[in-house]
Amino acid sequence: MKRRTLLASGVAAATLAMAGLPALAQDKTKVGFVYVGPVGDGGWTYEHDKGRQAVEAEFGDAVETVFVESVPEGPDAVRVMQQMALDGADLIFTTSFGYMDQTLEVAAKFPDVKFEHATGFKTADNVGIYSARFYEGRAVQGHIAGNLTKSNIIGYIGSFPIPEVVRGINAAYLAAKAVNPDVEFKIVWAYTWFDPAKEAEAANVLIEQGADVVLQHTDSTAPQAAAQAAGNVYTFGQASDMAEYGPMPRVSSIIDNWAPYYIARTKAVMDGTWESDSTWDGIGAGMVGIGEITDAVPADVKASAEALRDAIAAGEIHPFTGPVNKQDGSVWLADGETADDGTLLGMNFYVEGIEGDIPQ
Template sequence: MKLTRRMLMAASAAAIGLATGATAQDKTKVGFVYVGPVGDGGWTYEHDQGRLAVEEEFGDAVETVYVESVPEGPDAERVMTQMALQGADLIFTTSFGYMDQTINVAAKFPDVKFEHATGYKRADNVSTYSARFYEGRAIQGHIAGNMTESNIIGYIGSYPIPEVIRGINSAYIHAKKVNPDVEFKIIWAYTWFDPAKEADAAKALIEQGADVILQHTDSTAPQAAAQEAGNVITFGQASDMSEYAPMPRVSSIIDNWAPYYVARTKAVIDGTWESVDTWDGISTGMVGIGEITDAVPAEVKAEALAMKEAIAAGEYHPFTGPLKKQDGSDWLAEGEVADDGTLLGMNFFVEGLTGEIPQ
């Protein structure tokens, strides 16, 4: 007979006289591995809100644990392994750079279920999940293109991966639609969370003439830099960042992981969990659009909300042709919509964006 990890733990507990009744044995343990601190005000903060939603939904039936500020790389594998050894039934690994580590640890613990955010590698006990952030970027681009006075929009990118490239392209396409003179300047921070780096990037973009800053990094430092500069608008990333409203933060993308975390935890509890790939957006509420403040002209706000509703209803796709690639080659014909495979592997800029994507 093959002994499972749970059987071994129960036998060990009994041997040393620990309780193995329903209270100790039947509680589902859910772990979360975070790339930043829970107080980052952005990406990790919202994932932790999802963890708290799990606790609220299931009460004493679950125990949640988390480790914050785990670097992408070997240390992540150590943290995941430790969680599994300590009895986690389900582990959420919440950053793209945890992908290989998640697969490696999952192979060693086939009885543990793993959920990896924003990656693409799966196994029998590994699911993947992400959000269509590019839908929110389209709305941000529309607002930004209408509101810039310098016609220069700055964008702080984290890493040159498809998720980030999609967002830049989507924001640019929609800014360009309403303002043909708009120009994007992009700085790669090569970090998800580093307030000092993010602030420096924002300041550099402002010095280059940007009066709108978009970001795909996790801290509120760019908001603070814009507030200090004055006459610069920003958008909250991953969470509302409402402490900077109504200016400079005029709206935000909100990552709502709570329903997904509750549903996947329930699947483990009731024994229906299967390895799946999930990529949801505005239509399911996984991507939310935060308050659009009165700093945005009423007409622009109405147009942005109408775009949100059209995306939610499936009536509009942010990547709809005609569109060309940066090198001038054709990509999407008039009315043609990008397929998910191309979007998931996106490694090119659209026509009009300047600069090369770092390799």
């Protein structure tokens, strides 16, 4: 009887030990990332993936990260997100505006999984949203561009006519106009986030129209290469530093720094404090960085651009401060008035002075 009891105890202990193995495995937090472009795009997705790598470096064996790159904005995104959730992801970051509705759709099916959607505006109990105030960086770029242009024509490559992109165009234009009243913006819509051939074509079209400065809200370095081939055309890095094209044509950049946010939200899931939230940070919080302003920019312009950057970071200057009219001449911001976040988040108009219509 005693032997039987010992055997039973041994079996029970072994069973408990075996049961503990999957429990230990489940303790590892699994974090998924859905990317609209390839991790090697040199821009938007490249910086998001640097954030993913930072999560791994921060938490080591306590986390597992997975990612799928070049996921189209549409039904296929649902499949990718759903598979991540089925594979045990505890937290999923969906990193493009066009994933918004798909994120909500999948989140409703997996209420125990936390989702974070970049640049969108819809939330749920298990869906948070986050973005950066890129328009702050566009204002710094516009300031530099307005000072540098000799032709007074600045080209802008837009991706899609969504508020985020329209905000950037307006912010850059107002900053350029403030230092150069004769400046003119020409805008080409590429209707893509990442397509080097289309981006290069757009850059070349703008250069042929007289632009000697080209800004972009697309993700590859193709516009830099096109400007380099044309000669005497200035560009700016988008989303990442793109410093390999410095000191010319790339004279500065907007750098997206997602790592601190990804680390903080992963930690919140790990310690059980995650809640649906809305985050919109800029230069001051470090989510938007301004890349080195190269020596191709005159020293006085570099100094004034850095002063503008610092003033925006400190909250002393808002890129959208009146007097500012809408394109049709109607008053938008009175003298000294600053734009509210609600209007900025839904911005669907050009400011006065920009020609052309926003595509519908």
